[in-house]
Amino acid sequence: MAHTIVGQGDPVVLLHGLGGDRHQSLGLLPPQAPVRRIVPEMPGHGTTDLLDDEPVSFAHFADLVAQLLDALVDSGRCVGPVAVAGVSMGAGIAVALAARRPDLVERLVLIRPSWLDVSPAPNLAVFEVVADLLARLGPVDGEAAHLKTAVHRDLERQAPAMARSALGQFRRSHAVERGCSSGAGPACPSWT
Numbered sequence: 001m002a003h004t005i006v007g008q009g010d011p012v013v014l015l016h017g018l019g020g021d022r023h024q025s026l027g028l029l030p031p032q033a034p035v036r037r038i039v040p041e042m043p044g045h046g047t048t049d050l051l052d053d054e055p056v057s058f059a060h061f062a063d064l065v066a067q068l069l070d071a072l073v074d075s076g077r078c079v080g081p082v083a084v085a086g087v088s089m090g091a092g093i094a095v096a097l098a099a100r101r102p103d104l105v106e107r108l109v110l111i112r113p114s115w116l117d118v119s120p121a122p123n124l125a126v127f128e129v130v131a132d133l134l135a136r137l138g139p140v141d142g143e144a145a146h147l148k149t150a151v152h153r154d155l156e157r158q159a160p161a162m163a164r165s166a167l168g169q170f171r172r173s174h175a176v177e178r179g180c181s182s183g184a185g186p187a188c189p190s191w192t
Contacts, residue, residue, distance in 0.1 A: 001040050001041065001042070001043070001048050001064050001067075001068060002022070002040070002041045002046060002047045002048045003022070003038065003039060003040040003041065003068060004022050004026070004037070004039045005036065005037065005038050005039070005072075005077070006026070006036070006037050006039070007033070007034075007035055007036045007037050008034065008035075008036060009033075009034040009035040009036055010034075010035055010036065010082075010083070011035070011036045011038055011078050011079070011080075011082040011083070012029070012035045012036070012037055012038065012082065012083045012084070012085060013038045013039075013040070013065065013069070013082055013083070013084040013085070013094075014026065014028050014029070014037055014038070014039045014085050014086075014090075015040070015042075015065070015084065015085065015086035015087070015089075015090025015091070015093050015094055016039075016041070016042070016045065016046075016086075016087065016089070016090050017086075017087045017088030017089045017090050017112070017114070018088060018089040018114070018127065019045070019127060019162065019165040019166060019168075019169065020045060020046075020087070020088075020089075020090075020165060021041050021045050021046030021047075021165070022039045022040075022041050022046055023046075023161075024087070024161070024165075025037075025039045025087075025090070026039055028085055028087060028111070029085075035083075036078075038068070038069075038072065038078065038082070040064070040065055040068055042061050042064070042089075042093070043056070043061070043064070044056065044172070049172075058089075058092040058093050058095070058096040059096050059100065061093045061096070062093050062094075062096035062097040062099075062100050062101070063100065065084075065093065065097050066097060066100065066101045066104060069082065069101075069104050070104075080103070080104050080106075081102075081103060081104050081105050081106040082104065082105065082106055083105075083106050083107050083108075083109065084097060084098070084105050084106075084107075084108055084109070085108070085109035085110075085111065086108075086109075086110060086111065086113075087111040087112055088111070088112050088113065088114045089114050090111075091110040091111060091112065091113035091114065092113060092114050094108050094109075094110060095108065095110070095113070125151060126151050126152070126155055126162070126163075126166045127166065127169070129146065129149060129151050129152075130142070130146060130166055130169045130170065133145050133146050133170075134169070134170065139170045139171065140170075142170055143167060143170035143171070146166070146167070146170065147167075152166070152167075
């Protein structure tokens with residue numbers, strides 16, 4: 001799992017949201033904050049590839065974060081337990097980490113948490129559109145079609161970083177397979 005460690009001070013793990021990457025996580029704290037930021041990228045995000053048949057779940061991602069923290073502690077690069085902050089999907093991962101490995105977590109900061117028992121937030125609708133276009137048109141034609149949608153134009157105006165993240169989904173390896181593995185689009189075989 002790709003990760004970045006920057007800064008000096010007490011360690012803080014920063015976990016990005018769905019479609020985000022290390023840059024989103026690094027933006028959660030001001031650069032001058034006196035902490036050491038430990039910033040992993042979850043599989044299928046940023047530069048971390050999602051492996052074939054790899055689970056996509058809060059529990060699995062929490063286990064990967066735990067493995068990273070264990071390795072950092074073993075190498076002397078981190079002393080635990082640590083503060084863990086997560087935005088959206090990252091908040092779900094943070095809760096799973098605290099439940100599965102309470103020895104690693106000193107405290108939690110949950111920002112716009114995403115949970116599985118409520119409908120997705122409206123700002124996540126773009127990922128359903130992306131998955132559908134990937135399944136129907138493939139990465140190249142799907143991206144071209146997405147650029148013409150109102151969803152993209154609105155997102156570009158309201159949240160340019162998220163618009164770039166959504167476009168990045170078309171360029172990732174195994175983009176079609178990943179888009180459909182979540183069942184996020186009507187053209188996916190698993191969509192019901």
